[in-house]
Amino acid sequence: MSKTDSSVTKRLQSELMALMMASSPGISAFPDGDNMFNWTGTIQGAAGTVYEGMEFKMSLKFPTDYPFKPPTVKFETSCFHPNVDPQGTICLDILKEKWSPIYNVRTLLLSIQSLLGEPNNDSPLNTYAASIWENQEEYKKVLVKKYHEATGITISTA
């Protein structure tokens, strides 16, 4: 038990080091206090997408058998997106059956950042978001309104 915990901690520490030393555009993550198994991160919407200018708080919970099992990654800031449900759960294959130990916090957050701009609308968690995705103008309007409700931050629709 303590042996596996220490190896998980060691790997998470090396991930933290890599994240701190990297220039990771639009993503960040850090452990909550002394607990290496719970992290808080942020994802900024990529430039050129409807999510540009928005920042989303993320939570990452690592199982004791990490990295053999994926972490549980959720949106803490409510996110209007075809593949995110109201609880912040993300439908992303690499967080489930396509998980591999070579992924890490950094690659996961970058993948989720990419997912924001390129949703998989064929198997949506949020069917409404998926249905209006094609109309980017309308989508942006709804998104900005939802983002304002969640954060109090106003984003210009222009």
Place this chain on the structure above:
Amino acid sequence: MSDDVENNHEQNSVPNDQSLNTTDDISTVRRRNLNRVNESSDKNEQPQPMIEEIDETTSTTTTTSTTTTNNNNNNKNTNPETKEQENTEEEKESNNQFECNICFDDVSEPVVTQCGHLFCWSCIFQWLQYNASQQCPVCKAPVTEEKLIPIYGRGSNATDPRKNRSIPQRPPGRPEQVRPNQNNSNRTYPDVFGANQWNTQFGNVSISAGFGLFPGLFGLHFYQQNNNNNNSINNNGRPQNSADFESLLLSRIFFAIGIIILFFILVN
């Protein structure tokens, strides 16, 4: 509402072609992001396969920060410190090559898959317990425990025995077996002197004639041995090295000459 979401969610988690497409999409964008990082690092790194690229993010990031410090030093002109830092940078990069793809640490009890990816034995063993599809974490190629190749470096015996008893011993190396047709190598050996026949005739008495051992004209020495094999010949009947081969050849030539002379003496 939440029930509906759960149902949908389960459908989504089922592997299908659509989810594959998503990965592809994501991967391309992810790659774009990584390229951006690479550009900012001002470092000419050669393009690598996509998955490798993701895998190397840690190394890229380390390089990035070191490069910036190097640039600062370059402004002050080249000094020994810069060179030292370059060296450590190189060391870091070369060290990263031997990091386990699972624990991101230096490999302990290294094994390599058929697809060439390096892991700690304990890491890949555990992964194969978790991963039903038995795939390489890096390239998804099929991995079987039997086909893992252990890597023994110099001083590898010094590594601590595994502490976790739930993980079995790393499988041993399986060198290519000696091919049966290597018995034919006896024929490449000069058989004209009939030495092999002499060996069989005399049973476990092996005969050798040596130049330095001749007390008289051509002395013959008979050695009693436990097996048929001469010391300089291994089990395959092949000389161990060329020096042995030469001395053996010489001794057999003299042996043959001795036989001929003996024959003439007897005839006369």
